Amino acid sequence: MTDTAGSTALVTGANSGLGLEAAAQLAEQGYDRVIITARTNQKAEAARDALQTRTGRDVFETITLDNDKLDTVAAAAATLASRAGKIDFLLLNAGIAPTKEVTKTNDGVEATVAATLIGHHLLTMRLLEEGLLASDARIVIAGSEAARGDVPTFNPIDVDEFAAANFDGDLEAAIEAQIRMDPPAKYHPGNTYATVKVFAAWWAAELARKLPEGMTVNAVSPGSTPDTNAIRNAPFFMRRVMLPIFKFIPGMSHSLGDGAGRYLEAARFGPEVTGKFFASKPKKMTGPLVEIDMDHFDNPQGQRALWNATSKVAGGVDYPVHN
Numbered sequence: 475m476t477d478t479a480g481s482t483a484l485v486t487g488a489n490s491g492l493g494l495e496a497a498a499q500l501a502e503q504g505y506d507r508v509i510i511t512a513r514t515n516q517k518a519e520a521a522r523d524a525l526q527t528r529t530g531r532d533v534f535e536t537i538t539l540d541n542d543k544l545d546t547v548a549a550a551a552a553t554l555a556s557r558a559g560k561i562d563f564l565l566l567n568a569g570i571a572p573t574k575e576v577t578k579t580n581d582g583v584e585a586t587v588a589a590t591l592i593g594h595h596l597l598t599m600r601l602l603e604e605g606l607l608a609s610d611a612r613i614v615i616a617g618s619e620a621a622r623g624d625v626p627t628f629n630p631i632d633v634d635e636f637a638a639a640n641f642d643g644d645l646e647a648a649i650e651a652q653i654r655m656d657p658p659a660k661y662h663p664g665n666t667y668a669t670v671k672v673f674a675a676w677w678a679a680e681l682a683r684k685l686p687e688g689m690t691v692n693a694v695s696p697g698s699t700p701d702t703n704a705i706r707n708a709p710f711f712m713r714r715v716m717l718p719i720f721k722f723i724p725g726m727s728h729s730l731g732d733g734a735g736r737y738l739e740a741a742r743f744g745p746e747v748t749g750k751f752f753a754s755k756p757k758k759m760t761g762p763l764v765e766i767d768m769d770h771f772d773n774p775q776g777q778r779a780l781w782n783a784t785s786k787v788a789g790g791v792d793y794p795v796h797n
């Protein structure tokens with residue numbers, strides 16, 4: 475028996491890469507129910523088969539959920555509500571590396587932010603509304619070193635500056651323009667990805683203020699982990715030349731096990747650790763997981779505006795205060 479025996483985890487984007495590895499590690503570390511989500515039933519079932527074969531444990535349940543289609547997220551929450559049991563660890567891992575040109579969902583949301591934030595917001599609000607999170611639940615959303623602003627070609631935008639220059643300082647309107655990638659917001663793959671991961675950290679900071687005592691939420695970067703499918707959108711040169719070279723440079727990348735292991739490390743943080751962003755040390759891509767306290771993560775007005783814009787874009791879904 476371990477202290478996770480009898481515990482339930484839910485992992486989004488669990489058919490591939492870090493999500494698949496995290497689901498395996500959770501079962502291996504004693505979780506007795508691991509709910510895995512994928513965008514299609516076929517992918518979810520294939521992942522369950524692979525996980526059962528690897529771990530030898532029959533603890534995986536599947537759910538289909540596509541953050542690009544909010545009705546599937548609402549349906550997933552409804553399905554979960556019809557099943558018994560509360561979730562102890564909610565891992566909002568799904569995400570994409572940015573495409574070269576801007577891509578939008580049918581709801582007019584830029585695809586990187588849709589995958590990372592909007593669907594996850596709706597899912598989390600619905601789980602809270604339905605009372606499906608344990609009183610000491612741990613919520614982790616995938617962050618990235620890119621959000622620090624010290625990784626070449628990944629520069630998060632300065633939201634305050636963007637709002638002042640274009641929206642008379644209205645942060646919420648400025649952030650909604652970024653979420654929808656409507657002019658004057660300008661798409662740039664690296665900068666958009668970095669900005670979205672800052673938003674993930676801000677979202678965690680704002681949600682932490684709302685959660686009941688005992689539950690926590692943090693943004694956690696898995697660190698540079700090349701052996702996933704994230705690079706499918708990357709240019710040929712990056713995929714076939716740069717990344718294979720990175721793998722041989724000490725400190726530039728680590729294994730899938732180490733990357734997913736960071737999520738599980740954060741699931742074990744105490745109740746006092748909440749609303750924070752954890753990643754590799756500044757200017758590092760791997761190594762120990764540390765709290766990042768750079769100035770641009772400490773922006774309470776930006777965090778509130780991000781929350782409001784996210785709630786609006788997710789269909790007017792806000793924190794269920796009656797709970």
Ligand SMILES: NC(=O)c1ccc[n+]([C@@H]2O[C@H](COP(=O)([O-])OP(=O)(O)OC[C@H]3O[C@@H](n4cnc5c(N)ncnc54)[C@H](OP(=O)(O)O)[C@@H]3O)[C@@H](O)[C@H]2O)c1
Binds near residue numbers: 486569593619698
């Ligand atoms: N790998 C790294 O070096 C690294 C570094 C920092 C942060 N991260 C973050 O780690 C997370 C996992 O990435 P990964 O590297 O493991 O990539 P991956 O192998 O491509 O896995 C991404 C997962 O997210 C799912 N997904 C993508 N868009 C989705 C959407 N709209 N709705 C629902 N699910 C969606 C994918 O489903 P499909 O298979 O159907 O596309 C897949 O299951 C991401 O949030 C990424 O930003 C990765």
